[in-house]
Amino acid sequence: MADIIVLGAGMVGISTALAFQKRGHSVIVVDRKQPGRETSFGNAGIIQSEAAEPYALPLDISTLFKMAAGISNDVVWSVSGLMRMTPALLSYFRNSLPGRHRRISQIYAGLTCRATQDHAPLIEAANAQNMISKEGLCVLYRDPRAFEEAAAAAERIRSTYGVPYRALAGVDYAAEEPALKVTPAGGIHWEPSWSCANPGALVEAYADLFRARGGEVLEGDAATLKQAGGSWSVSTAGGTQQASTVVVALGPWSPQLLRSFGYRIPMVYKRGYHGHYESRTPLRRPFMDAANGVVAASMQTGLRISTGAALVPLDAPAEPKQLVRGRQALGELIDLGRQIEEPQWFGTRPCLPDMLPLVGPSPRHKGLLFNFGHGHQGFTLGPTTGDLLAEAFDTPGSGVLTGLDPTGRIAV
């Protein structure tokens, strides 16, 4: 019998398993797929130390109008998505008001600022340095006024949270980025962020490290989770597994499982798509085209374009219109080359209405821990919240570390 079962083998689950293992606990990970095959597979691969402030809902009328009218490409929505997520969206809206967003950002910045430090020993031990670039992330602006506003906002982020950046005039940015075929208005270069050329493979490398250190990853369905007496059990291909503690790290699927234990977790599901291109000139560093809400990043599989948020139900069919628009927009900036044929990937950012991951013990079930809801930055934050949770576990009396408690109160 292991001490801990971690449900979910995405970046969050595998990093959590490694963190508990490092503290001397015996750990089993259970997933219905191989490690790193869902949301952690197809993201933009950026370890976002620059993301001090989580994405708030826009509050200004013109942005809301553009979203409502389908003009904006960074956020799209469906009626069924909005209807199913109404309570979560209303709470998200309240938490986006400046005072609350400021308090939330103070916590969030404390997580993102240590993210590269928390990944570093795992990257080294997993021998994954060849996938990592430390060139930062650029945000590209086409319009001089938007660049000016972004430079002022970047300066506020630097002075508030200490995140270093460079504001690059268009000519300087074009000189640094050989792939650009036009000179933009400018770029904000966030220097401390790292990027990964194969996010799914990094999770696999971390899972291999976990196995090499004595851990087991087993195929199984988290829906078989049961509590009996003082322990938890789950059915796997390797037989029924039992442990006194179970960690729910199922990303966007976490609320589904927890409903059967009486928890109603409000979640905002923000779907994103990616596509790959045979572009011949690799990017020096990933960049986001701010006007179109798409990110371009050189990957081992080709140049990856990934999209912003589609507010649709978790099980909605694929509708990659943001990807189509994003491809058109990015084609104006760089030569994309031929599109690589592949099944259409999409994944869902699991966002909680207070923009913070929910990390800590459940309030009503002994031995049930939460670690999910990492939204736009789960690839970044997996090792950080894994480490925080494992540390709190070994510190009796600690409560919810970040995020909403399941009654909906904000723990900020």
Ligand SMILES: Cc1cc2nc3c(=O)[nH]c(=O)nc-3n(C[C@H](O)[C@H](O)[C@H](O)COP(=O)(O)OP(=O)(O)OC[C@H]3O[C@@H](n4cnc5c(N)ncnc54)[C@H](O)[C@@H]3O)c2cc1C
């Ligand atoms: C387009 C896009 C771009 C992004 N870019 C970035 C980025 O650049 N940087 C960043 O930090 N973040 C990024 N993100 C967000 C990031 O990908 C997620 O926050 C992160 O992957 C969530 O990790 P996770 O481990 O919580 O979830 P997942 O990776 O989805 O893992 C959950 C696991 O649970 C398993 N599972 C689900 N249900 C069951 C069940 N019933 N039984 C057993 N197993 C089950 C799944 O198979 C899966 O392996 C992006 C997301 C998208 C969509």
